[in-house]
Amino acid sequence: MEINKQGPKQELIVSVSPHISSEETVPRIMWTVSISLIPALVMGIYYFGPRAVYVTALCIIGSMLSEWFVQRLAGKEITLTDGSAFLTGLLLGLNMPSTIPFYIALVASFVSVGITKQLFGGLGYNIFNPALIGRAFALITWPRAMTTWAVPDAQFLAINAKTTATPLGILKEEGMGKLLELFGDKLSLYKELLLGHRAGSLGETSMIAILIGAAFLVYRRYISLRIPLSFLATVAVGAWIFGGKGGLFTGDPIVHLLSGGLMLGAFFMATDYVTCPTVSRGQILFGIGCGFLTILIRLKAGYPEGVMFAILIMNCFAPLIDRNFRTSIFGAKKAATNT
Amino acid sequence: MSTFTLGGIHPPEHKELACNAVIEVCKAPQRAVVPLSQHIGAPCKSLVEVGQRVLAGQLIGNPEGFVSAPVHASIAGKVTSIEAFPAPIGRMVPSIVIENDKSDEWTPLEDDPNYLERAADVLKGRIKAAGIVGMGGATFPTVVKLSPPKEKKIDAVIINGAECEPFLTADHRLMLESPREVVEGLKILMKVLELDRGYIGIEENKPDAIEKIKNAASNDKNIEVWTLLTKYPQGAEKMLIKSILNREVPAGGLPMDIGVVVQNVGTAYAIYEACRNGKPLVERVVSVTGPGVTTPKNLRARIGTPVSQLLETCGGLRSGAVKVISGGPMMGFAIYDLDTPVTKGTSGIVAMEDKDIVHRTKFNHCIRCGRCVEACPMGLMPLMLSLYSEKALYADARDYHLFDCFECGSCAYVCPSKRPIVQQIRLAKTMVKP
Numbered sequence: 001m002e003i004n005k006q007g008p009k010q011e012l013i014v015s016v017s018p019h020i021s022s023e024e025t026v027p028r029i030m031w032t033v034s035i036s037l038i039p040a041l042v043m044g045i046y047y048f049g050p051r052a053v054y055v056t057a058l059c060i061i062g063s064m065l066s067e068w069f070v071q072r073l074a075g076k077e078i079t080l081t082d083g084s085a086f087l088t089g090l091l092l093g094l095n096m097p098s099t100i101p102f103y104i105a106l107v108a109s110f111v112s113v114g115i116t117k118q119l120f121g122g123l124g125y126n127i128f129n130p131a132l133i134g135r136a137f138a139l140i141t142w143p144r145a146m147t148t149w150a151v152p153d154a155q156f157l158a159i160n161a162k163t164t165a166t167p168l169g170i171l172k173e174e175g176m177g178k179l180l181e182l183f184g185d186k187l188s189l190y191k192e193l194l195l196g197h198r199a200g201s202l203g204e205t206s207m208i209a210i211l212i213g214a215a216f217l218v219y220r221r222y223i224s225l226r227i228p229l230s231f232l233a234t235v236a237v238g239a240w241i242f243g244g245k246g247g248l249f250t251g252d253p254i255v256h257l258l259s260g261g262l263m264l265g266a267f268f269m270a271t272d273y274v275t276c277p278t279v280s281r282g283q284i285l286f287g288i289g290c291g292f293l294t295i296l297i298r299l300k301a302g303y304p305e306g307v308m309f310a311i312l313i314m315n316c317f318a319p320l321i322d323r324n325f326r327t328s329i330f331g332a333k334k335a336a337t338n339t
Numbered sequence: 340m341s342t343f344t345l346g347g348i349h350p351p352e353h354k355e356l357a358c359n360a361v362i363e364v365c366k367a368p369q370r371a372v373v374p375l376s377q378h379i380g381a382p383c384k385s386l387v388e389v390g391q392r393v394l395a396g397q398l399i400g401n402p403e404g405f406v407s408a409p410v411h412a413s414i415a416g417k418v419t420s421i422e423a424f425p426a427p428i429g430r431m432v433p434s435i436v437i438e439n440d441k442s443d444e445w446t447p448l449e450d451d452p453n454y455l456e457r458a459a460d461v462l463k464g465r466i467k468a469a470g471i472v473g474m475g476g477a478t479f480p481t482v483v484k485l486s487p488p489k490e491k492k493i494d495a496v497i498i499n500g501a502e503c504e505p506f507l508t509a510d511h512r513l514m515l516e517s518p519r520e521v522v523e524g525l526k527i528l529m530k531v532l533e534l535d536r537g538y539i540g541i542e543e544n545k546p547d548a549i550e551k552i553k554n555a556a557s558n559d560k561n562i563e564v565w566t567l568l569t570k571y572p573q574g575a576e577k578m579l580i581k582s583i584l585n586r587e588v589p590a591g592g593l594p595m596d597i598g599v600v601v602q603n604v605g606t607a608y609a610i611y612e613a614c615r616n617g618k619p620l621v622e623r624v625v626s627v628t629g630p631g632v633t634t635p636k637n638l639r640a641r642i643g644t645p646v647s648q649l650l651e652t653c654g655g656l657r658s659g660a661v662k663v664i665s666g667g668p669m670m671g672f673a674i675y676d677l678d679t680p681v682t683k684g685t686s687g688i689v690a691m692e693d694k695d696i697v698h699r700t701k702f703n704h705c706i707r708c709g710r711c712v713e714a715c716p717m718g719l720m721p722l723m724l725s726l727y728s729e730k731a732l733y734a735d736a737r738d739y740h741l742f743d744c745f746e747c748g749s750c751a752y753v754c755p756s757k758r759p760i761v762q763q764i765r766l767a768k769t770m771v772k773p
Contacts, residue, residue: 013661013696014429014675016762018748019668019689020350020505021697024755026706082703124704124756278709278722329718329740330345330577331590 026123030083032222033268034090036213040264041094043196043206047152048098052202055105056093062109063089070118084123085113091131091268094203095261095308096138099148099163107141108134128315129275132308139308149199166199168260168304175245176252193258204261214267226280227287228266232257234291242299262294265307275315282318282325289314340543342568343578346716348749350505350571350669352544357508357628357635362516364639365625365652369439371414371643372424372680373399374432378472379479380406385435391418396446396619398468399435408480408683409470413621413641416440425676427665427685434680437643449617455523459531462614466531469613470620470683474605475499475510475574476666478684481606485531487595494598496528497583498607500541500548501567501574504667507687509624510604512637514541514548517608518555524607525562527614532600537562540583544569571669572747576601578716590743591773605686620683627653629668631660631690640681646688647677659692668696669748703756711750711760717743721750721760728763733770742773 044052067085071078079085092112096105112134120126139146147169151162170178183189192198196206204210217223236253243251256262261269270276270290277286290310297306376382383400387393393412400410416439423431454462467482487493498521502510514521525537539556541549543566556562565583567573577588579601586597594601602610605623612618621642628635633654640649646663650656656663664671665685711721719740727736744764751760 012663012673012675014673015699016759016765017668017670017672017746018752018761019662019664019671019673019691019696020752021757022350022753024710024753025757026703026755029708029755122704124706273706273708278707278712278720326739327712327718327720329590329743330716331587331592331743
């Protein structure tokens with residue numbers, strides 16, 4: 001053929017369109033989300049001292065080692081640099097009490113990344129949020145250790161840290177009266193909760209820090225508000241209707257919104273791309289489901305806090321939601337009326 | 340600002356590379372390769388034999404079906420061979436090779452200053468005879484769009500001046516330099532379709548073109564010039580109709596199902612030339628641009644001119660150029676041979692350096708971030724199409740409206756895992772029936 005007669009040609013790359021791509025990559029997403037968690041981590045360190053650093057660092061190291069170990073064992077490509085194992089470790093750390101024995105942090109990390117993520121096929125194939133499974137495993141296996149909360153007084157020599165109960169625990173066991181007694185009046189209770197000056201998992205306490213990070217993610221369009229807002233709204237409404245001791249519509253939704261792992265969970269865990277629905281209507285349903293289960297557990301179940309189990313249970317439904325809440329396609333309505 | 344509602348993306352436009360370059364006439368090639376199939380539909384049958392002399396504008400390929408368009412010699416000279424050549428879409432296509440005899444002798448063209456007074460059928464006949472096809476890249480024979488079945492009443496015609504593909508500036512320059520001809524083309528279309536309403540849609544990133552076209556159309560109350568939001572794929576037929584008329588082409592349907600005909604700016608210009616000067620479609624404006632081209636230009640090139648000659652006219656490829664695209668970077672085809680000829684659908688030649696292009700040979704798992712769902716102008720779920728195709732579950736992909744995808748590439752553009760979604764969709768389309 002004539003085209004071959006003209007000697008060597010310049011070699012050109014041939015591939016299917018589109019030939020250009022946005023700058024967005026999986027590593028960039030993972031590292032950006034990690035950065036957005038820095039305020040929460042800083043406040044955790046401020047309130048809970050060096051142990052917050054140790055626990056978080058161990059969770060991160062444990063997660064990354066687990067990723068490396070399982071990928072190595074399975075003969076897969078090592079994907080440590082994509083930042084997803086780092087992020088899971090960071091989230092797990094932020095969801096741990098600062099008092100936790102170090103080996104628990106390591107075991108939980110392995111359950112998170114080694115089992116929940118890698119053994120299910122790696123990033124993109126896990127059914128459950130890895131960090132939350134790690135935490136759930138630890139909570140069920142070591143219930144005492146996982147519910148021993150340090151007093152948030154930044155014990156920089158944290159050897160004999162004093163322990164206390166979380167606001168949600170007090171609310172459940174002793175009621176709103178006791179909470180007010182401890183924190184003074186309602187206003188200072190809200191203020192302390194907002195700042196995060198209370199017992200709890202080391203990265204979950206400071207609402208302000210969490211909201212700064214979340215605002216950054218929303219601004220960068222890394223997360224949408226559909227899941228967080230429907231989640232929070234459902235909890236607020238549920239707490240208001242059923243949360244009071246004096247009958248219906250006497251609950252305090254603000255205490256419920258500002259306590260426990262709700263903010264961290266709603267903005268950073270429930271929005272996990274892999275384990276939440278992809279279509280907007282489905283996401284709203286998912287958020288409502290998370291909120292409903294959270295308030296159900298908080299008010300009626302044995303645990304004072306229900307965010308973790310709520311998200312994990314809804315994770316199971318995410319594929320089902322996606323299957324039933326598909327997008328409505330361009331031109332579909334017209335086609336329906338024509339036929 | 341009007342726009343379509345679902346999805347859409349904002350890739351960097353890079354129009355500045357060529358939008359100020361006045362259209363230059365590219366020298367007629369020494370050897371023109373005129374493919375017998377430059378349109379969607381049946382290929383043409385050659386009317387010439389090897390050794391025969393042909394004149395520029397002479398009919399050399401006759402259509403063999405309703406959805407088809409004739410082809411004409413783009414230069415005068417001797418037919419040296421009829422053989423398969425690579426077409427921009429990658430396939431080998433039977434082509435007529437003409438060796439230029441430098442006479443540039445044309446077949447007699449029939450001038451008609453009173454073209455607007457002709458009957459609709461006469462004008463339609465000229466459009467058909469001129470071999471005009473959609474010049475935005477889809478190359479659908481224009482006369483077929485102008486001949487809807489009786490039960491489909493057409494009530495609007497839109498000239499597509501969106502030019503939403505990054506880099507491309509051919510339509511932009513044509514609107515700037517020949518606004519009157521473009522508007523006349525629209526008037527001919529309105530006459531053929533017996534309409535009293537015509538629209539021209541232009542993205543807002545071409546304010547100078549909007550002004551020129553508005554001026555050219557100012558004495559005609561029946562023509563509306565619409566400024567559209569700069570958003571890809573604004574120039575896709577379905578999106579353009581939604582933006583201007585707020586009508587949705589039914590899934591699986593055609594614009595004519597909702598009474599609309601859309602024609603590209605270049606096509607309108609060709610229609611004018613055919614009806615006014617009797618000139619067949621043997622040349623077109625091509626943007627030769629991109630970071631891999633030394634001096635980006637807009638060239639008026641004869642059909643059959645090899646891409647290599649266009650590039651030489653623009654100072655050649657830069658040393659870093661690794662990919663040459665026929666069309667735009669979102670929907671164009673990467674060509675593997677620089678001897679590939681310009682065809683009726685070649686809106687641009689975009690040369691890219693390695694840093695400008697995406698490599699999808701190695702891609703990651705889908706993380707279900709949903710960016711593709713938000714970007715899809717058709718409201719599809721590209722991630723599901725991609726995942727099902729990857730797992731060879733093509734029938735499941737079909738259930739997710741596989742065949743409503745027109746491969747604009749918005750999903751693959753935004754995908755952080757750099758998944759070859761369009762490629763997977765194309766594969767699935769070949770593996771199942773609609």
